Amino acid sequence: MRIFKIFLVALVFIYLYAPIVVLVVNSFNQSKYGYKWTGFSWKWYEKLLANDTLLTAFSHSVTIAFLAATAAALIGTLMALAIYRYRFRLKQAASSALFVVMMSPDIVLAITFLVLFVALGIQLGFWTLLLAHITFCLPFVVITVYAQLKGFDNHLIEAAQDLGAGEWLTFRTVLLPLLLPSVMASWLLSFTLSLDDVIISSFVTGPDYDVLPIRVFSMVKVGVSPEVNVLATLLLAISVISLIIFSLLVRRKVT
Amino acid sequence: MADAEVLLSLRKIVKGFGSQKVLSEFSLDIFDGEFFTILGPSGCGKTTVLRLIAGFEQADSGQILLDDADIAAVAAEHRPVNTVFQSYALFPHMSVAENVGFGLRMAAVTKAEIKQRVAEALAVVKLSGFESRKPHQLSGGQKQRVAIARAIVMKPKVLLLDESLSALDHKLRQQMQMELKQIQRKLGITFVYVTHDQEEALSMSDRVLVMNHGQPQQIGSPREIYEAPRNMFVADFIGEINVFDGVVEAENDELSYTVNIGGVKKVAGAEFRLEVGDEVHVLLRPEDLRIEYIEDQPKDEQGFLGKVLERSYTGKTIDTLIALENGNTLRASEFFNEDDPDFDYSINQRVWVSWIDGWEHVIKAGPLE
Amino acid sequence: MTKNGLANVLSFRQLVITLTLGWLMLMVIAPHALVIMTSFMTPDSEHLAVWPLTLQGYQKVLQPIYFDVFFHSLWLSAIATVVCLIIGYPFAYILAKQPPWARAVMLVLMMVPFWTNSLIRTYAIKLILGKKGVINSVLVGTGIVDQPITMLYTEFAVIVGLVYVLLPFMVLPLMASFEKLSADLTEASKDLGANALQRFVHVVLPLTAPGIIAGCLIVFLPAMGMFYVADLLGGAKNLLLGNVIKNQFLVVRDWPFGSAFSITLIVMMAAMLWLYVIANRFVQRQGGLDDENL
Numbered sequence: 022m023r024i025f026k027i028f029l030v031a032l033v034f035i036y037l038y039a040p041i042v043v044l045v046v047n048s049f050n051q052s053k054y055g056y057k058w059t060g061f062s063w064k065w066y067e068k069l070l071a072n073d074t075l076l077t078a079f080s081h082s083v084t085i086a087f088l089a090a091t092a093a094a095l096i097g098t099l100m101a102l103a104i105y106r107y108r109f110r111l112k113q114a115a116s117s118a119l120f121v122v123m124m125s126p127d128i129v130l131a132i133t134f135l136v137l138f139v140a141l142g143i144q145l146g147f148w149t150l151l152l153a154h155i156t157f158c159l160p161f162v163v164i165t166v167y168a169q170l171k172g173f174d175n176h177l178i179e180a181a182q183d184l185g186a187g188e189w190l191t192f193r194t195v196l197l198p199l200l201l202p203s204v205m206a207s208w209l210l211s212f213t214l215s216l217d218d219v220i221i222s223s224f225v226t227g228p229d230y231d232v233l234p235i236r237v238f239s240m241v242k243v244g245v246s247p248e249v250n251v252l253a254t255l256l257l258a259i260s261v262i263s264l265i266i267f268s269l270l271v272r273r274k275v276t
Numbered sequence: 277m278a279d280a281e282v283l284l285s286l287r288k289i290v291k292g293f294g295s296q297k298v299l300s301e302f303s304l305d306i307f308d309g310e311f312f313t314i315l316g317p318s319g320c321g322k323t324t325v326l327r328l329i330a331g332f333e334q335a336d337s338g339q340i341l342l343d344d345a346d347i348a349a350v351a352a353e354h355r356p357v358n359t360v361f362q363s364y365a366l367f368p369h370m371s372v373a374e375n376v377g378f379g380l381r382m383a384a385v386t387k388a389e390i391k392q393r394v395a396e397a398l399a400v401v402k403l404s405g406f407e408s409r410k411p412h413q414l415s416g417g418q419k420q421r422v423a424i425a426r427a428i429v430m431k432p433k434v435l436l437l438d439e440s441l442s443a444l445d446h447k448l449r450q451q452m453q454m455e456l457k458q459i460q461r462k463l464g465i466t467f468v469y470v471t472h473d474q475e476e477a478l479s480m481s482d483r484v485l486v487m488n489h490g491q492p493q494q495i496g497s498p499r500e501i502y503e504a505p506r507n508m509f510v511a512d513f514i515g516e517i518n519v520f521d522g523v524v525e526a527e528n529d530e531l532s533y534t535v536n537i538g539g540v541k542k543v544a545g546a547e548f549r550l551e552v553g554d555e556v557h558v559l560l561r562p563e564d565l566r567i568e569y570i571e572d573q574p575k576d577e578q579g580f581l582g583k584v585l586e587r588s589y590t591g592k593t594i595d596t597l598i599a600l601e602n603g604n605t606l607r608a609s610e611f612f613n614e615d616d617p618d619f620d621y622s623i624n625q626r627v628w629v630s631w632i633d634g635w636e637h638v639i640k641a642g643p644l645e
Numbered sequence: 646m647t648k649n650g651l652a653n654v655l656s657f658r659q660l661v662i663t664l665t666l667g668w669l670m671l672m673v674i675a676p677h678a679l680v681i682m683t684s685f686m687t688p689d690s691e692h693l694a695v696w697p698l699t700l701q702g703y704q705k706v707l708q709p710i711y712f713d714v715f716f717h718s719l720w721l722s723a724i725a726t727v728v729c730l731i732i733g734y735p736f737a738y739i740l741a742k743q744p745p746w747a748r749a750v751m752l753v754l755m756m757v758p759f760w761t762n763s764l765i766r767t768y769a770i771k772l773i774l775g776k777k778g779v780i781n782s783v784l785v786g787t788g789i790v791d792q793p794i795t796m797l798y799t800e801f802a803v804i805v806g807l808v809y810v811l812l813p814f815m816v817l818p819l820m821a822s823f824e825k826l827s828a829d830l831t832e833a834s835k836d837l838g839a840n841a842l843q844r845f846v847h848v849v850l851p852l853t854a855p856g857i858i859a860g861c862l863i864v865f866l867p868a869m870g871m872f873y874v875a876d877l878l879g880g881a882k883n884l885l886l887g888n889v890i891k892n893q894f895l896v897v898r899d900w901p902f903g904s905a906f907s908i909t910l911i912v913m914m915a916a917m918l919w920l921y922v923i924a925n926r927f928v929q930r931q932g933g934l935d936d937e938n939l
Contacts, residue, residue, distance in 0.1 A: 026739050030751075033736050036809065037758050040769030043779060044761070047772070054777065082762075096668065103665040107658055111666055118669040121677070124862060124914060128870025128887045129907050132894055133676035136904070140679055156672040189657040217759040219873050220887070224894065234764045234873075241768040242876060249768060253761040260760035264753070332832055352835045359836045365829035369851045369927055378847070379837030430837065 041257065048250035065247040069255075072248055078236035079252060082216065083259075085147075085232065089154035090212035094204050096155065097162025097211075102192065104163070105170045106178075123160035130157055131224035138225060145227030153225045154218065158211035165210070169203040170196075205271065209264075216256070280307035283466050284329065284434055289338035291324055298324045299490045302338070306434070306468060307483075311460050313469045315477040316487035317513070322470045325487075326436050329468065331355045342433060353382075358427035359436040362443070364419045366411040372398070372422050373407035379430045397429035400459060417448045424456075428463060435460075437469045441476065453480050474514045478502060486510050502561075504547065504637055511559050511639070518565065518606045520558040521641065524550045535638070538602045540578045542630075546638040555641040562609035564635040567596065570626045579630035582606070584621045596621055598629060677911075684904035702905030711889060715909075718885040721800060722868035725807035729815040729864050730857065732808070737819035737856075755813045763810045767877050770809060774802050774878070798880030806874040811867065815860040822856025855925045862917045866910060886910065 048066070052059040069075060103109070104116055122130065134153040135145075143149055177199070181191040197204075219234040226232055233252070240246040284306040291299040298321045306312045314322040327333040328340065331352030340348045347355055358379070366375050373394050380390045398404050401421035411419060420440065427435055437456075441449045457480050460467045471477055477484050478498040486493040486501060486509075494506040505511035508519075522537035527550075535544045535558060544558055573579065582600040589595075591612075598606045606629060621627065684702050689695040705711060740748055758766060773779045774796040781793035796802055826849065834848045872887035879885070886906065893903030 026735075029732075029735055030739060033732060033812070034754060037755065037812070039779075040766050040773060040809070041758055041761060043772050044765070044769045057782070096664065099661045100665045100668075103661045107662060109662045109666075114674070115665055115669050118673040122673055124918060126867040126870040126910060126914070128867075128872070128890055129680075129910055129914075132890065132903060132907050133680050134672075135894060136679045136683055136900070137672070137676035152672065156668070159668075187657070192657065213756055213759045217763050219762065219764045220870060223873075223891070233762055237762070237764055237768070238873065238876075241764075241771070245772070249765055253765045253769070256761050256765075257757070261757065264757075330832075330836060332835070352832070353838045353840055357836075359833070361829050361833055363827065363829050365827065365833035367830060367833070367848060367852075378834065378839075382834075382838040382840075382843055382847075426833075426837065 041253070044250045044253040045257070047247065048254040050247075050250075053247055054245055065251045069248045069251045074231065075236055075240075075248060075252065078231045078233045079256075081147075081230060082233035085150055085154055086212050086215040089151055089158055089215045090208050092151070092155045093158035093162050093211045094208040097159045097207060098166050098197075098200065098204050100159065101163045101166035101170060102196070105167055119160040119163055122157060123164070127157075127218070127220035131221045134221065135224045144229075145225060146230040150222060150226045150230060150232065153221050154215045157218075157221060158214055161210050161214065162204075162207040165203045165207040166200055169200055173199070202271075205267075209267070216260075280309060282306070283308035283343065284468075285339075285341040286325070286328070287339040287341065289325075289328060289340070290336045291321075291328060291333065292336060297490065299335075302490065302492070304485065304492070304495075306466060309464050309466055310482040311457065311467045311469065311480055313471060313477040313481035313484045314487060315471055315474060315484050315513075316493075318472055320487045321490040322472075322487050323438060324490075326359075326438055326468065326470045329434065330357055330359050330436055356430075356433045357436060358430045358432040358434075359438065360420075360423045360427050360440045362439040364411075364423040366419055366422055366426075368411050370410075371407065372403065372409050372411070372414070375411070375422055376426045376429050378426065393429050394425075397425040400428065400462070401425045402455075416444055417452065420444065420452060424459065428459070428465065432465060434466045434468055437467060439471055440469070442471070442473070449476070456480060478514070486513060488513075505559065505639070507639060508557065511557075511637075516562050516607050516609075518560045518562065518608075520560070520604070522556055522558055524552050524554045524556060526552060533638075537580075540580055542578060542636070543633055544636050544638050545634060550638075550640070557639050557641050559637045559639065560631055560635065562595070562607045563593070563611075564631055565606065565608040566630050566632060567598070567608055567610065568628045568630075570628055573628040577630060579628045580606075582627055582629055584623055584625045584627060586623065587621050589620075594620065596627075598627060600629070680904045680907055683900050684908045686901045688899045688901050699901075702899075702901035705899075705902045706905050706909060711906075714884050714889055715886060715906075717883070718869045718887075721803055721807070721883065721885065722865050724800075725804050725811065725868050726815075726861050726865040728804060728808050729812050730860065733812060733815035733819055733860065734853075734857070737816045738823050740816065741820050741823035755816065759813075764873050764877075766809065767806050767874055770802070770806050771797060771877050774805065797878060798883070800879075800883055802878040803875055803883045803885075806878045807868045807871060810871065810874065811864045814863045814867075818859035818863065819853065819856040822853040822859075826852050851927075854927070855921065858917070858921045858924050862914070862921060866914050866917070869910065 046058070049061050049063070050058055051062040051064070100115075100119070104112060130153075134149070134156070138145060138149045177195060178191055181195040186194060219238075222232050222234050223238070226235065237246075237249055237252070241249055282305045286302060286304040289299050289302040290297075291302075302321075302325070304325070314325060316322045324333060328335055331347075331350065335348060338348070339346050342356070367378065370378065376394045376397055377390045380393060385393075394407070395404065398406065401424050403418060403421050403425065406414070406418065406422075411422070414422065420443075423440070441452050441456075444452060453476060456467070456469075469477075469480065478501070481498055483496065484498055484501050485495045488509050494501060494510045496504075501510065502514055505514060505517075511517045511519075520537045520542075522535040522542075522544075524533045525536045525541065526534045528534055528543065531547070531549070532543060532545050533550055535542055535556060537558065542558065544556075546556075550556065568574070568579075570581070580600050580602070582598040584596055585599050585605070586597040587594060593609045593611055596608045596610070598608060600606060608629070685698045685700070687695050687697060687699050687701065706715070740751055743751065771778075775781070776793045776795070776797065778797070780796070781790075784790045785793055830848055830852065831844055834844045839847060869885055870887035870890070872885055872891045875883055875885040875888050890903050890906050893899045893906070
């Protein structure tokens, strides 16, 4: 039984990581096609640095992921607060809407966003991309933050109010600091989802604001493209390093 | 219980979790048909004993004999032992009848028999008519009853109850204590009940085992445990107790000694031999202390002087906290005297404290055995 | 102080509620309503969708050529979902039984691949499955096979890709339902004489059913939309519904038809959600101490 468990876990992680390993190894491979190791080389890194369009798309993707995660974490926290603290008309509709966003296939969300932006006559590009990404991240933020809110002792809020803090002050001085773990966790989740997204980005961005999946799609659909390996390696490295810094910061804050 | 036969016997059980030893060479005999309670603070190993009997944990070494057969290697699902869980652990997706009939279904009993036995079990716990309810439609007390019915329907040789009443409110708990006792008497099944609540243990059990740190401290009838605790742990854990530290000064008679308690000389009976010079604790329950107004102090008897620190009226009794002149604090509990409704103390009032000879209980001082 | 406090209540509260409702109205409810409307409109090459209302879009969905694509993609998604479930169920169980730190490490390890963008990962799978890819190099190199096996541009490749991208989404809800499954309940069934198989069938499976349905819901429908997986790994024959919808919206520009297809997906989602709600109601209430009705 124990052997079976270890075997299964190992198999799943091999499955998840094999493609990543292939990408990383090939980013240093001299051979273009990456079927055989022909020697170590930095040449694809040099090539990527010279590829302005790809670098631009890369920076756009990271920018959007960063901004969308930050905005979603903020707005989602306020939404969780609204749903947890206040009674208002259409509250049920609001939580249903969030549920729909969470459960909807990306392709459905993508076309609803596209139809909306076109109907409103908004030029597809940075802003449409940002709005769409914030929206599809929101339910994950709300769920995470709401779960923590639910675990709170309600007297905390009452105590703050009893001591004279208004709603805003209560939120800023009591709730927000306590909610920080779930807000940060949901930021990370949003960042991840936004960076990973292909489908929604394909529908809601325009020619003025090229992002990674679109650029890469045209590069890899037919052939092989070593710069993509390099890109993947860099993305992975940046993310893992940020995660480590992030967790060190969190640990320091806790202790 | 004198002529009862041993049904379940734990012999030299050793059990550890990781590096932590919970039980070492733990032995215990439980008689057929008795209501046996294991009492102790949380973490004392009492639940581990229960889980070993149920088969949810395996002992590192030692034997568990049921009807003289070693069941240590028998899987939980094959032991003729059933458990009433602290959390009730009712299957939320099954009705009351399905919950109660679950074990019988697993044993491939015929449908007709299941139906009949489920009805009987539900009648025992007074839940007839609740067959089709779901657990979430039941109150806490009703869930408790279903959990009991689910276990007794299996006609186990031993029924294990793990802090089963701890989640109920005070009144319901007292009622369930009575009912549990009745069910046990009616079915004649051996009950092994685990609790940290001494009142529960005393009121329901035929015999009680007091445990601490994985070690048995005392085993006996509730009365023995309460009135003649074997050591300070038991004395302290079961109810309130007042402790007078003294030294044996003389032997008066067989097992009767004069004990010098800070200059006050009292005669005390012991259940074992003491030597002159032994240090002892003289123990008295709050209700066994005798208090007199200072002016009524008897001339021919030695006692302790003190003053009233605090008093409280509990309905049945008047409880008094008394600071003795030797620095000790005592807790006394006196039954309300209907002939003297004004009887009461005022704070700082000086009083004289003693006890009726023979109501004291003496144990040897020193580290716990 | 109190006056100020009252003003704060009104303004902050109002602000938060307005933001919540406004955002969701504009970005979720209105767009869905627009798609429903579009699905009943007439396609128009210049204005995308115009009056009058018609059922043309839905009629097109039923045309054999699209109907076939629909069913084929339903089939591929179903297989991918089942594979995710078969791998994900025991995996989630193992994960749920780990001590918290080990579980956190494993969850982060599951998340790390996401940071490379799923399109790039899908491309990597292509490198592995290709005629000269990693697997074939090993197989041919070690002499297990003479000729490279064709894996790329097959149903197999699409399923591998879909499972790869979606497996974590199956694991998470399953893990949550395993966490909720109290050890007391399995012990109780053991205590009452149920063997391992009986415990699984009568207790574990029914009580994790909400997780299974939620996982399938999160995997099955999105799988049909993963056009890039089909594009990179499936070749021309193994299209997914997402390819058709994308094509209609971005290339052919028949919006009513594309919308009608999406509505079909939404209707299927609603049906599965309904199933989920039923299953949840079935097991959600605990027979234990944490029941709200206590």
